[in-house]
Amino acid sequence: MDMKIPVIDISPLIEMNDHASAMETAKRIRQACREHGFFYIQNHGISESLQEKLEQFSKEFFSLSEKEKMEIAMQKGGSAWRGYFPVGNEFTSGKPDQKEGLYFGTELTSEHPKVTSKTPMHGGNLFPQDPKELRETVLAYMHEVTKVGHAVLRGIALSLQLPHNHFESSITKDPFILLRVFHYPKVEVQDENWGGVGEHTDYGLLTILKQDDCGGLEVRSNGEWIAAPPIANTFVCNIGDMLDLMTGGLYVSTPHRVKNTSGKNRLSFPLFFDPNFDAVVKPIPGFEKSVADHASRWDGQNAYDFKGKYGDYVVVKVSKVFPELFRGISNPDDNN
Secondary structure, X not given: OOOOOOEEEOHHHHHOOOHHHHHHHHHHHHHHHHHOOEEEEEOOOOOHHHHXXXXXXXXXXXXXXXXXXXXXEHHHHHHHOOEEEOOOOOEEOOEEOOOEEEEEEOEOOOOOHHHHOOOOOOEOOOOOOOOOHHHHHHHHHHHHHHHHHHHHHHHHHHHOOOOXXXXXXXXXXXXXXXXXXXXXXXOOOOOOOOOOEEEEOOOOOEEEEEEOOOOXXXXXXXXXXXXXXXXXXXXXXXXXXXXXXXXXXXXXXXXXXXXXXXXXXXXXXXXXXXXXXXXXXXXXXXXXXXXXXXXXXXXXXXXXXXXXXXXXXXXXXXXXXXXXXXXXXXXXXXXX
């Protein structure tokens, strides 16, 4: 079996004016989802200029002092879970990650029903005073990549012999969008974390990742770790736990990790394109058959056991990633 992660031209899924081409693209996506759970996408329509600005302004932010960065600390975002966290404050596989980062999501006003009801992971974003351009760049980037997410899910729907708008007409009509901007400081002496993130799977439907030129992403495919190196003007896509559940294990949520052995500072920009927070996630009719969980998960849970709304699933998962922050939100008196 070819262990190289495929590169797929998704332009037919954006334009949707050539059914034969769209079906051919869907066929390639199906093969990638069955073999790796990962694939690159090209001809996605996101300008290189916007990508360059995102990278530039992110570098400027992470070059600030710790005091300046902590002005938008996640604790100030409360239950919205937005803002900055320093190195070692996010956990994967039960261990602190060797990265710092920014959490963003769909920008909501204080009057939005999800905000007034204090629904976790909903609210306004925290943006730094400097660089001030980061705000408009992040919001524009999320808007553009969300359109790409809809296009890729059209291909996934077709790959399952479903109508192309199967997801968009139901659980992703109003998708739950989260953007992470991660900075992995260069590591002179490697430790057991290898300057990165431990083995894990993603929670939702689809992850769309922009990475810089440092490399470090690895995918556990067919029992082996293989590299997913950067390819110019492409994004890396991988499926998450919910699509695994919905397809009864036909498309597997593949474990992956990051080892920043480049000797340089590394940036990555994963956008998570997931079901609506209130969407009930269940197997697609015809794909009900479950199989044993394919990964030995650090949380000891099986994604196939989940029944209910996606929001319930993701809040539990994120609470494990940020245990201290979650305790503060769940028990606000502890912060007094």
